[in-house]
Amino acid sequence: MGIYLYIDVDAFFTSVEQSINRSLMGRPVMVGGLKHERGVVACPSYEARARGVRTGTPLCEAARLIPDGVFLKGDFHRFQAYSDRFFEILYRYSPDLQRISQDEACLDITGAIRPFGGARQLGESLQQEIWERLALSTSIGIAPSRVASKIASEYKKPMGLTLLEPGDLHNFFARLPVRKIPGVGLTTEKILHEMGIRTAGQLAAIPEQYLKTVFGINGLKIAAYSRGEDGIPLRDHKAIRSVSRETGFADDITDSSVLLSHFYYLLERAARKLRTLSKKSTTVRIKFRYADFQTIEAAGRINPASNDQNSIFPVVRSMFLRTFTRRQGIRLVGVTLAGLKNYIDNQTFLDDRIEKGRRLLQGLDYARQKAGFFAVTTGRTFSLSSRYKRGDTGYELRTPGLSQ
Ligand SMILES: [Mg+2]
CATH class of the missing domain: 3.30.1490.100 (DNA polymerase, Y-family, little finger domain)
Structure with missing residues (x-):
């Protein structure tokens, strides 16, 4: 069984701006546009989230909620430069890496753990190094499957580290809300709720063929995910x-x-x-x-x-x-x-x-x-x-x- 580490930079755009201008740290910063502009907040800092701003909140609304907020347009070149440095560090921990986006990756760390003494120590060391070198906070999930590592990375944010041992998977998924399963969006969630299914544990108890009838091929995917398994890759690129x-x-x-x-x-x-x-x-x-x-x-x-x-x-x-x-x-x-x-x-x-x-x-x-x-x-x-x-x-x- 492999061990996977999923890492996601917390509030990436904003964290980069705060890393470059340290006086912005701890303040409600929103990247996406200036106060008076049309458009939406692409990335609110955790301080801005605490005051009610979400990704996608219109700028005018955000300005009303946080009149003293810092509004930035954001610079894609800076984001890319930080992303490159982020991935350089990741590659040193494991070359077996799946790039999910500019600030997210899933690493197969099965063969990389030993020198660190344990998966948690590896995760802590990686998190620490990214903090020291880039001043970016990250959230990490470590688990025996890719999908479980992704869900674990979302469990505690910002600067979280959640480790799931093979023996923890069953309990973790038993109570996990279905919406946390990748591939379950608003529509699927609604249908599942109408079927009386609220947790991954309940979903895992439904026969796969039935889910396939209701959701098509996506049904098989979420069935595997609900058990914490990656399943068969559905599409060969x-x-x-x-x-x-x-x-x-x-x-x-x-x-x-x-x-x-x-x-x-x-x-x-x-x-x-x-x-x-x-x-x-x-x-x-x-x-x-x-x-x-x-x-x-x-x-x-x-x-x-x-x-x-x-x-x-x-x-x-x-x-x-x-x-x-x-x-x-x-x-x-x-x-x-x-x-x-x-x-x-x-x-x-x-x-x-x-x-x-x-x-x-x-x-x-x-x-x-x-x-x-x-x-x-x-x-x-x-x-x-x-x-x-x-x-x-x-x-x-x-x-x-x-x-x-
Ligand atoms: Mg992120």
């Missing part, structure tokens, strides 16, 4: 050959600039997916369907391979403008990124411009992961805001299953 996003419209659209906004939005979603898979694409395909169901498809090359929507979009735009020739409304549009290639995300020797773009995208993905899609809205898709409702993960398009 290597097997993915393309990523597509498409949506239909309630009313046919003829305005090409509105159609291009949709293409950009779908491309943005697909490109983000590629980034999470550490892949780049060499081919982009578009399709659109006229009101009379004639479907047009076109493909273009992306050279060099990319997962950056801004460098791919010109290809999409010119393909669309070239092929949208009839004076007819359009009922559906879609984008596919194909010809996928793996790439290693350490190309720090590239020229500055590419490097800057890459880091901005990482920052963008991170802010959206933390604060929802609308933490950052780009000009190109802003025009969609009059058409669609804003959900947590993006615009609620008419075909939501395909819009993620």
